[in-house]
Each structure stands twice: as structure tokens, then as C-alpha cells.
Amino acid sequence: MQSIVVNSLLLPLLPLMLPCVLILLALKLWNIYIENTRDMNCSAPLPDGSMGIPFIGETVQFMFQGVDFYRKKFQKHGPIFKTHIIGKPTIRVIGTENVRRILQGDGDIVEQLYPKTIRSLLTSNSESILFSNGQVHERLRKVTSKVFHISRLASYVPFIQKYTDEAATRWCTGGRVSGQDECRSLLFRIAGKVMCNFDYDENETRHLSNVYQTMVDNIFSLPIDLPGSGFNKALKARNILHSKVEANLRDKREHAQCESEFVDALSLISDAMGECGKPVSAQQLKGFALELLFAGHTTSATAATMMLLYLAKHPDVLEKVRQELEEHDLENNVAPLTLEAVTKLKYVHCVVKEVLRISPPIGAGFRRVIKTFELGGKQIPAGWTVIFSIRETQNLAPNYSKPEEFDPERFMPDRQEDKKGDRFSYLPFSGGPRNCIGKQLALLMLKILLIQLTKSCRWKLVDPENVVVNLLPSPYPVDGLPLQFTRLDCNANRLDIKGKDRNGDVAC
Numbered sequence: 271m272q273s274i275v276v277n278s279l280l281l282p283l284l285p286l287m288l289p290c291v292l293i294l295l296a297l298k299l300w301n302i303y304i305e306n307t308r309d310m311n312c313s314a315p316l317p318d319g320s321m322g323i324p325f326i327g328e329t330v331q332f333m334f335q336g337v338d339f340y341r342k343k344f345q346k347h348g349p350i351f352k353t354h355i356i357g358k359p360t361i362r363v364i365g366t367e368n369v370r371r372i373l374q375g376d377g378d379i380v381e382q383l384y385p386k387t388i389r390s391l392l393t394s395n396s397e398s399i400l401f402s403n404g405q406v407h408e409r410l411r412k413v414t415s416k417v418f419h420i421s422r423l424a425s426y427v428p429f430i431q432k433y434t435d436e437a438a439t440r441w442c443t444g445g446r447v448s449g450q451d452e453c454r455s456l457l458f459r460i461a462g463k464v465m466c467n468f469d470y471d472e473n474e475t476r477h478l479s480n481v482y483q484t485m486v487d488n489i490f491s492l493p494i495d496l497p498g499s500g501f502n503k504a505l506k507a508r509n510i511l512h513s514k515v516e517a518n519l520r521d522k523r524e525h526a527q528c529e530s531e532f533v534d535a536l537s538l539i540s541d542a543m544g545e546c547g548k549p550v551s552a553q554q555l556k557g558f559a560l561e562l563l564f565a566g567h568t569t570s571a572t573a574a575t576m577m578l579l580y581l582a583k584h585p586d587v588l589e590k591v592r593q594e595l596e597e598h599d600l601e602n603n604v605a606p607l608t609l610e611a612v613t614k615l616k617y618v619h620c621v622v623k624e625v626l627r628i629s630p631p632i633g634a635g636f637r638r639v640i641k642t643f644e645l646g647g648k649q650i651p652a653g654w655t656v657i658f659s660i661r662e663t664q665n666l667a668p669n670y671s672k673p674e675e676f677d678p679e680r681f682m683p684d685r686q687e688d689k690k691g692d693r694f695s696y697l698p699f700s701g702g703p704r705n706c707i708g709k710q711l712a713l714l715m716l717k718i719l720l721i722q723l724t725k726s727c728r729w730k731l732v733d734p735e736n737v738v739v740n741l742l743p744s745p746y747p748v749d750g751l752p753l754q755f756t757r758l759d760c761n762a763n764r765l766d767i768k769g770k771d772r773n774g775d776v777a778c
């Protein structure tokens with residue numbers, strides 16, 4: 271009698287219970303499947319974390335929460351946790367010791383990993399600096415390292431200075447400007463010259479910089495080439511950039527480069543590959559050009575934008591830069607800058623370094639695990655993706671006092687906070703065998719930008735109360751960083767130490 275009553279109560283609930291049971295079953299099977307992808311020869315357990323729902327994993331949460339997704343996981347599970355995003359079982363790793371193990375194990379326990387779409391857009395070369403691994407990568411690194419070696423930098427200084435001055439002049443006369451767009455355009459002009467000897471004026475550069483940006487904005491789209499699709503837009507943009515490189519190569523064949531110290535990266539790579547008995551075709555050079563632009567442009571433009579933002583918020587820092595220029599007789603000096611003069615400026619170096627610490631343009635790196643290993647007592651299985659965090663590793667490193675504060679002095683000789691801790695606590699250019707090849711060039715571009723702007727103008731945030739910075743895929747102010755520039759009229763508009771000009775306005 272009793273069971274008849276229970277059954278009659280449960281019966282109407284059956285249609286509701288069935289989907290719940292199926293969902294629970296699917297989740298159970300999904301977790302069994304994931305557990306089976308672990309390496310059975312390794313006794314260490316998988317890291318803590320959740321693998322989300324079948325196939326989709328936690329991708330949706332990641333898309334909506336961005337960096338907060340990682341923050342919450344870190345708070346719950348600690349510095350090594352597992353998740354499942356963008357179709358892959360993934361382990362994210364934070365902290366100097368953990369990151370060191372991964373970066374020093376490059377080529378041995380892990381290898382470089384980029385989404386296939388990125389590779390298919392940028393290059394069809396098997397010889398590729400970004401996408402190759404093993405011996406091919408080693409050989410290409412040797413060649414490209416020479417191209418960006420510090421000994422080549424002196425020949426880049428004159429045009430970096432010229433382009434920066436031209437941009438600054440325009441910014442000061444143009445009313446409100448978008449700091450982000452302007453930095454992208456300026457850095458594209460410089461990178462185009464260094465890599466390919468592009469010699470476009472500011473208007474042509476702006477157009478090409480926008481084309482390039484269209485490619486980058488759509489680079490993570492699904493590889494479906496239909497009219498109007500993201501991938502289609504990226505392909506079209508890529509083809510325009512290719513045609514510019516091609517025209518430039520033709521031009522170089524027809525008119526030998528004039529006798530200047532400056533030789534562009536593509537020519538140097540082409541010569542060096544020829545010397546190694548691996549001559550390169552025009553097709554391959556187009557691939558190299560886009561790879562190098564991709565690696566070097568977005569990163570530098572991001573750093574430049576964030577530098578403008580931090581200096582607008584910290585007029586005292588800008589004043590110290592000015593004082594350093596004055597001490598080195600550079601403040602009112604209209605003579606061309608030299609590499610030697612730039613290298614002597616210690617405080618300028620610290621400002622750029624601090625921008626890259628507090629807001630690294632690349633927040634994390636991706637690797638595929640090729641050999642199972644253990645990290646902090648947890649198993650990192652072969653076949654999984656491992657993401658090493660640059661941003662959180664720098665932010666959490668104990669050697670930095672008040673790490674959330676923008677404080678360039680932390681790197682000055684009397685404090686040297688980066689030297690007081692693990693070498694891997696300062697990682698904007700990564701570390702190990704795949705660290706950044708363009709590091710010296712990037713630092714030089716940012717320092718010259720800082721020097722020339724400090725010499726010639728001041729800038730302030732148009733909307734200081736509402737600056738919101740998103741961190742993915744790279745840090746960027748959501749409103750594009752509207753700025754108002756004013757030209758410094760010789761000494762008439764100098765700032766005092768509090769950053770006030772003679773009218774009492776905070777200039778930055």
C-alpha cells in the first residue's frame with residue numbers, strides 16, 4: 271500500500287528526473303574519460319580543479335570571466351590547477367619555481383603551442399621561428415637572434431626618433447587622440463621599417479596598421495573561409511600585408527638598398543639563411559615578415575599604450591624622467607639621440623621595466639606537454655596543454671614590495687628588487703630557450719618614446735575617473751585611452767615636482 275503511494279508520487283517527477291540522471295551520467299563519463307588521459311605510469315595525482323561539462327569544459331566561464339576565471343581557480347586550488355578550455359585538458363601554473371621548470375624544460379618536457387588558425391594565417395613555412403620546435407627552431411633562432419642583436423640597435427635609433435617626433439607633433443595639434451590607436455600606428459611604422467624597410471608616411475601607415483589590426487582581431491576565429499566570417503576578414507587583411515611585403519622585396523631587387531648602416535630584418539635573415547646553405551624564397555620571406563610583425567608589434571604597442579596611461583596617472587614619475595634628461599643634457603637638446611645616450615639613462619630604463627612588470631603585454635605562455643612530469647607533487651600528463659602565468663607570477667613574487675603599485679624606483683641600483691628574488695620573478699620577455707628575441711629592440715623603442723615625449727609634450731587623461739583596463743588577450747584600456755596632448759614651449763611650460771604647470775593644472 272505504502273509503495274503504491276510512493277510510486278504514484280514519484281511518477282509525475284520521472285520526466286524531470288530523467289534529464290538530471292542523464293546529465294549526471296554524462297558528467298561521470300566525462301570525468302572518467304579525462305582521468306583516463308592521465309599517465310598511468312606516473313603515480314602522482316592530477317592537479318585539483320574542474321573539467322566542466324563534456325567537450326565544452328569550462329570554456330564558457332572562461333570567455334565570460336576572463337582573468338577572473340583564473341583568479342578564482344587560483345584562490346580555490348592554489349598555484350597548479352586543472353581545467354578544460356578551448357577544447358583541451360589544460361593545467362595552469364603560477365609561481366617562479368613552477369614556471370622555471372616549464373621554461374627550462376622547453377624542447378625536453380614541453381614544446382611551443384599556438385592555435386592552428388594562427389599558424390595557417392601567418393605562414394606556410396616549415397621553417398618558422400614561432401611555430402617550429404627542435405633543431406629547426408634552434409637554427410632559426412641563431413639566425414634571427416643576430417638580426418635583433420644589441421649591436422644592430424644603433425642603426426635603428428635615427429628613424430625611431432624621427433617617427434616618434436612626427437607622431438608627437440601631430441598628437442599635440444590634433445585635440446583629443448586615442449592613445450591606443452596612436453601607439454599602434456606609431457609602433458607599426460617603426461616595426462615595418464625594422465622588419466621590412468617599409469617607408470610609408472603616417473597616413474599610409476595608419477591604413478596598414480588598421481589592416482594589420484583587422485588580421486589580429488580575427489586571428490582566433492574558427493577557420494571557416496566564408497564571406498563575412500572572421501577568418502575571411504583575417505585572410506583578406508593578411509593578403510594585403512603580403513602584397514606590401516612582396517612589392518617591397520621587388521623594389522629592393524630593382525634598387526639596391528642605399529648605403530646606410532641600416533639593413534632591414536628580412537634582408538639580414540635572407541643573407542644569413544643563404545650563408546647556412548638554406549636560401550629562402552619570396553614566399554618564405556613573406557611568412558617571416560608576418561611572424562615577426564605578429565611577435566613584435568602588438569606586444570610593443572600594448573606596452574607603449576600602458577606606459578602613456580601609467581605616466582598620465584603618475585606625473586611625479588614623469589618629472590623624474592625630465593630631471594634625468596636634464597642631468598644628461600638631453601632635455602632641450604635637439605641633436606639626434608644616440609644609443610649610447612639612451613643606454614646611460616637609468617631611471618628611464620626603470621620606468622619601462624616597471625610598465626612591463628605591472629602590466630606585461632603577454633600575460634601567459636602556452637605549451638604542449640610532450641613528456642609527463644611532476645610539479646609540486648602533481649602529475650602534468652603528456653598530451654595536455656600547460657599554461658605558465660607571467661602576469662600572476664610577477665604580481666605574486668614576494669621580492670616586490672607593494673607589487674600593485676607603479677613604482678619604477680624598485681629597480682634603481684639602491685633597491686634592485688628584481689635581483690633580491692628568483693630570476694623568474696621578472697618575466698615579461700619570458701625565459702629559457704624560447705625567450706623573446708626582440709627584447710632589446712622593444713626596450714629601445716619604448717625608451718625613445720618616453721624620452722621624446724618627455725622632452726616635447728605633456729598629456730592628460732580625458733576621462734581619468736573611468737579608465738578600465740581589460741587584460742585579455744593583452745592589457746588594453748576599454749575606451750582606447752583618450753588623451754589630450756599639449757606641446758611644451760621650451761621652458762615656459764615646465765612642471766614642478768608635483769606635476770603642476772604654471773597655470774596650476776596637473777599636466778598629466
Ligand code: HEM
Pocket residue numbers: 399400411418562563565566567569570573626630631632635636697698699700701703704705706707708709711712713
Ligand atoms: C614589449 C614588447 C615585447 C614583449 C613584452 C615580448 C614578449 C615576448 C614573450 C613573453 C615571448 C615568449 C612567448 C612564449 O614563451 O610563448 C616572446 C617571444 C618572441 N618575441 Fe617578443 N616581446 C616583445 C617584443 C618583441 C619584438 C619587438 C620582437 C621583434 C621581432 C619580438 C620577437 C619575438 C619572437 C620572434 C619570439 C619567439 C621566440 C621563439 O619562439 O624562440 N618580440 N616575446
